[in-house]
Amino acid sequence: MYIPYSRQDINEDDIAAVVSVLKSDFITQGPVIPQFEKSVCAYTGAAEAVAVSSGTAALHIACLALGIGKGDIVWTTPISFVASANCAVYCGADVDFVDVDPQTANIDINALVEKLAHAEENNHLPKALVIVHYSGRACDMLAISTLARKFGIKIIEDAAHALGAEYPHGGMVGNGLHSDMTMLSFHPVKSVTTGEGGVLVTNNTALAKTLRKLRSHGITRETANFIDPAQGDWYYEMQELGYHYRLTDIQAALGKSQMNRLQSFIDRRRAVAEKYETLLKDDHLLLPPPDHKSAWHLYPIQLLADAKIDRKALFDCLRTNGIGVNVHYMPIHLQPFYRQRGFKSGDYPMSELFYSRTLSIPIFPALDDEKQNYICLKIKEALG
Ligand SMILES: *Cc1c(COP(=O)(O)O)cnc(C)c1O
Numbered sequence: 001m002y003i004p005y006s007r008q009d010i011n012e013d014d015i016a017a018v019v020s021v022l023k024s025d026f027i028t029q030g031p032v033i034p035q036f037e038k039s040v041c042a043y044t045g046a047a048e049a050v051a052v053s054s055g056t057a058a059l060h061i062a063c064l065a066l067g068i069g070k071g072d073i074v075w076t077t078p079i080s081f082v083a084s085a086n087c088a089v090y091c092g093a094d095v096d097f098v099d100v101d102p103q104t105a106n107i108d109i110n111a112l113v114e115k116l117a118h119a120e121e122n123n124h125l126p127k128a129l130v131i132v133h134y135s136g137r138a139c140d141m142l143a144i145s146t147l148a149r150k151f152g153i154k155i156i157e158d159a160a161h162a163l164g165a166e167y168p169h170g171g172m173v174g175n176g177l178h179s180d181m182t183m184l185s186f187h188p189v190k191s192v193t194t195g196e197g198g199v200l201v202t203n204n205t206a207l208a209k210t211l212r213k214l215r216s217h218g219i220t221r222e223t224a225n226f227i228d229p230a231q232g233d234w235y236y237e238m239q240e241l242g243y244h245y246r247l248t249d250i251q252a253a254l255g256k257s258q259m260n261r262l263q264s265f266i267d268r269r270r271a272v273a274e275k276y277e278t279l280l281k282d283d284h285l286l287l288p289p290p291d292h293k294s295a296w297h298l299y300p301i302q303l304l305a306d307a308k309i310d311r312k313a314l315f316d317c318l319r320t321n322g323i324g325v326n327v328h329y330m331p332i333h334l335q336p337f338y339r340q341r342g343f344k345s346g347d348y349p350m351s352e353l354f355y356s357r358t359l360s361i362p363i364f365p366a367l368d369d370e371k372q373n374y375i376c377l378k379i380k381e382a383l384g
Contacts, residue, residue, distance in 0.1 A: 003371050004324040006189035006297070006364045009265065010254075017257035021249045028248040036252035037199065039259040040184070044163075044174035046201035048208035051252060052215045055160045055185025055198035057245035059087035059130070061214040062156045062181045062200055065207050068093050068127055075115070076130035076158070078331035078351035079105040084130050084158045085332045095341075096126065097333055102350040103289055105134040105300065105358075109143050111350075116151055128154040128180075133162035133173060135288065135328075136191075136269075136295030141178035142169045155179035160198075161297035163191040164266035168293065176203035181211075186251075189364075191265060191295055192258035194251035218242030268365040269296035272372060276361070279376040284308075284383055286357075298328055299363040301379075302354070308384050311357050317382045318361075323375055326360045 021032055037049035052058045068074060074088035078097045085095045098115055101108045119125045129148060131139055141157070148155050157179045159165070165173040174182040181204075184190075186197035200211055213220055218240040223230055226237055247255075273288075273296045280287055284307035288300055303311050311327075318325045331351045333343035345352065361375060 002322045002324060003362045003367070003375065004364070005326045005360050005362045007366070008188040008193045009261070009365045010193075011261075013260070014254055014257045017253040018250055021253040024249075026249050028250070029246065030249040032249040032252040032256060033247060036194075036247075036256040036259070039256050040174075040199055040201060043259060043262060044172050044176075044182075044201050046174055046176040046182070047203045048176075048205060049199050049201045050208055050211040050215060051197065051199045051247040051255075052245040053198070053247055054196050054245075055158075055183055055187065055190075056083040056087070057215070057243070058183040058185075058198035058200045059083055059156065059158065060090050061211055061243065061245060062183060063087045063091045063093070063128070064214055065210045066128055066154045066156070066180060072127040073124065074128050074130060075126045076332075077105075077107050077132050077134070078333050078348045079134055079329055079354055080132040080158065080332060081160065081329060082332055082335060083160075084132055085338070087130065087156075088128075093127070095338070097343075097348055097351075099348040099350045100134075100354060102354050103286070104137055105351075105354050106137060106139045107131060107144070108350065109140060109147075112144070112147060116147060120151065125151055126153055128156060130156050130158050131179070132158045132160075133165060134298075135300055136161045136165050136297035137288070137291050138162055138165045138167045138173050138293065140169070141167055145178040157182040159183060160185035160187075160190060162295050164262055164269075165295035166293035173295070174201045176201060180204060181207060186255055186258075190297065192255060192262050194247065194255040194258075197247050197251050197255060213239065214242040215245040216242060217244060265365045266295055268367075269363055270294070272296065272363050272367055273299055275369070275372055276363075276376070279373070280379065282380070282383055285379075296363055298360045300328060300358045300360050302357045303359065304357070309382055311359055314379070314382050315359055318359075318375075318378055321378045323378060324362060327355070327358060328360050329355070331355050 070092040186194040286302035
């Protein structure tokens, strides 16, 4: 038996939806992509959705659409997947980090306030923030957007973990009310999957138009948007340098079918988290704070210093017992690439503390009681 930390949930309806596209006239750039985008809008409440080939591609064109380039600075948090920072580097911008709250690994608002004040003094304000809703727990976007607005800073939400979550102050993550754009990922471990895929949701129609162009080589085929007169029906214009970041109809069909079960997936993840809260109560463990609004993409437990076993030993022990634990994440600034750009150990102490003692234990919709009991038993045994 091997229990992964997360996995996709594919049923016969999903398979039938994909097969039906394979038998249709269009396997890419057909009618299903806009239908899938609509289902994401309907769920999140955003006005516009632009589906792309991955969450990373989404972050890249989000930065481009905000005009981020050489000489600009983008801030994110160290406890995230590297793509949250790389997107700015793709555009030639510099990346800097804001430390996290060591309980949730989300951005520490006080640290943000301090860093902004300092940056303003030094005339070194960022052009944009990439706000990560770590583990599916939404950040306080009211506080963050108020701060950003005060300094004229753009916001991209990295909600790769948080499709299905609600903000602490209410509203679905991705509703477009607190940021310029929100990125969602459809990698198989995320809330719903398209194999590989991502989307940007926004309430800004002009931005959505730019994003649609950027995902397709910078090309527009809409007569109304042409710069020069159309020369015939074949005519299209490449107006800026874009990329080939499109999703296929095959993937969109899977995504659209998965969206029908998104709420049930989130409900299951929340039930799994609640069960962990009761079963794993232990003086040597710091469990994630309860949050019935989280999408619970991850369930990261922290091993306190007085435990008789350290994080690495617990990790190895659980892996040996067939439990696919993982570590999310080694702080981005400690990756060799970012060390080469001047970051070093000690730069973000709370992120480094979190990393040193955290472990993601399995959480996904099909994780049944029996497996969950087994996981808890093995953790308890290891803690002694
Ligand atoms: C998965 C993930 C991404 C990237 O998404 P892909 O679809 O894999 O490109 C970005 N940020 C975070 C926090 C993620 O977990």
